[in-house]
Amino acid sequence: MNEKERLILARFLFPELTRSVDIEKLLNKADAGARLCRLKYAEAGFTRDVCLLIHKESTWVFCLRAPELSSWELSEPEEVREACILLLNGCDECESDTQTVPPAPAMLLSRTRFEQIKEESAALPVHILSDLLEETSGDVMNAPRLARIMKRCTSEGELRLCMHGSSGWNTQYASYIGDPSGAFMLRIGRGTEDWMIAAPTTKAEFCNAITQWVLKAAPI
Numbered sequence: 669m670n671e672k673e674r675l676i677l678a679r680f681l682f683p684e685l686t687r688s689v690d691i692e693k694l695l696n697k698a699d700a701g702a703r704l705c706r707l708k709y710a711e712a713g714f715t716r717d718v719c720l721l722i723h724k725e726s727t728w729v730f731c732l733r734a735p736e737l738s739s740w741e742l743s744e745p746e747e748v749r750e751a752c753i754l755l756l757n758g759c760d761e762c763e764s765d766t767q768t769v770p771p772a773p774a775m776l777l778s779r780t781r782f783e784q785i786k787e788e789s790a791a792l793p794v795h796i797l798s799d800l801l802e803e804t805s806g807d808v809m810n811a812p813r814l815a816r817i818m819k820r821c822t823s824e825g826e827l828r829l830c831m832h833g834s835s836g837w838n839t840q841y842a843s844y845i846g847d848p849s850g851a852f853m854l855r856i857g858r859g860t861e862d863w864m865i866a867a868p869t870t871k872a873e874f875c876n877a878i879t880q881w882v883l884k885a886a887p888i
Contacts, residue, residue: 669698673837680839681706681719681828694730697721703885704830706732707755707878709844711823714757722882729755745883752879756825756871774867775807775814779856782864789818805866813850814866820847825874831885842888844874853877855888 669677674695681704682691698704703722709715721728727742729751742748781804789797794815802811825844830837843854851870857863880886 669695676837677704677830680830690732694719694721697728702832703882705878705882706826706828708826709756709824711757716755716757718755720882727751727882748882749879752875752882756875756878757823772868773810774865775801775805775810777801777805777807777864777866779862779864782866786818794819810866810868813868814852817845817847817850817852820849821845822847823851823871827878827888829881829888840888844869846871853888 677695677698678691685691698721701724705720705722706718707720708717715733717732719730719732721730725743727748728739729742730739742751782801785797785800785804788800792800794812797818798812798815801814802808805811823844823846827840827842827844829840829842831840832838839858841856845852845854850868851874852866853869853874855865855867877886877888881888
């Protein structure tokens with residue numbers, strides 16, 4: 669990996685962190701055949717901030733908030749599955765996910781407008797927040813659900829995914845918000861693209877999406 673690629677990855681994966689010896693150690697282990705994923709998750713006092721480095725034969729998990737950059741290696745698919753469950757605070761729903769129900773329709777809206785609404789959300793009642801989301805998306809069904817979860821959010825997650833392709837490193841960003849009633853996965857356009865997709869999901873589906881990406885590079 670050349671210095672330009674290293675800088676692109678560092679800025680995308682760690683936008684809030686200055687360059688450090690720990691980050692350099694992590695990036696030194698990546699190469700053109702590897703994939704990288706940063707996962708942040710918070711729920712009821714539980715927090716995780718890790719980077720997963722996926723090689724052909726194994727996956728390394730690096731804990732970013734440890735006093736020093738601690739890490740461990742996963743070599744079997746079941747180990748990857750169990751690690752993803754633990755990184756999301758574990759739950760019976762994740763461990764027994766056998767869902768075959770087709771995914772619910774997602775809502776499409778302006779990324780810029782959503783970020784504006786999100787900034788105002790703390791001061792708005794749920795019904796006004798719902799109206800604003802419906803106005804920008806045209807989605808009558810999902811707008812009230814997303815509004816409730818934004819106001820009563822009890823769990824949050826963030827994914828920063830990196831894959832090496834023929835033109836260099838490709839990146840993808842997604843986030844997750846949930847409360848006891850449900851959850852949404854939020855995917856945004858790249859660069860200056862002004863779109864965002866909010867897809868109804870569950871914690872189990874979020875966990876499974878991460879697992880499948882690590883194991884097979886399946887789309888999130």
